[in-house]
Amino acid sequence: MSANGQRLRLKDGLRVASVGLRARPLRAALSALGIAIGTAAIVGVLGLSSSSQAGLIAEINQLGTNLLTVEAGQSLTGGPAQLPREAPARITLLGNVQLVAHTALLENEKVYRSSAIPVAETGGLEVQAASLSLLSVLNTGLARGVWLNAGTAREPVAVLGAVAAQQLGIDRLYPGKRIWLGGQWFDVAGIMQPSPLALDIDVSALIGYPAAQPDVSRLCQHRPWRARSRTAEHDLRARRRRS
Secondary structure, three states: OOOOOOOOOHHHHHHHHOHHHHHOHHHHHHHHHHHHHHHHHHHHHHHHHHHHHHHHHHHHHHHOOOEEEEEOOEOOOOOEOOOOOOHHHHHHOOOOEEEEEEEEEOOOOOEEOOOOOOOOOOOOOEEEEEOOOHHHHHOOOEEEEOOOOOOHHHOOEEEEOHHHHHHOOOOOOOOOOEEEEOOEEEEEEEEEOOOOOOHHHHOEEEEOOOOOOHHHHOOOOOOOOEEEEEEOHHHHHHHHHHO
């Protein structure tokens, strides 16, 4: 202690401060452990939050933020409108449009695992005719098999969405795997991976716009129901600012 008795020297202060630690070492150790656990918990929570945010941003970037969807609305009288047959071709003429795909919903056709399934048990599944560029526009992949091409699009061949395949009980493919669609058998060429930006595709059986076989063409004389396009990012941001 200093000569005037008003202030402890550093050495004496350290000795007095350590009395509690030396007198109750277990309590001091537990207190230090509690502080360490609390600090580690805060760091861990913040780390998980940052990791989740980074993962979400990476997933969004992978899916792409430049996917635009065009679908028919209502007419002036309030009835359902239809996209013109020329709509997909016209969209391709717009500036900065990179890819265009379109689908047509076949409202009166359903898909079943076999012809023995009752007609009413549709499972909420749909049948859509799809352009060959759909897979590229959605930026998704195939879990099994292959996508439609210029040849198989003219044949009774289908590709199943992820949910459709699950509900039909099809998790693997082999030669001769078929489904009952539109009153006839269709070979299953592939199973798509989930499409977070196109949930209607997940619950659909997709066929091409055929032109060769009359019995298949009967199913596909439909107007485009929904068109999707990939647009240049800078053009999309400019359109959002104008809107």
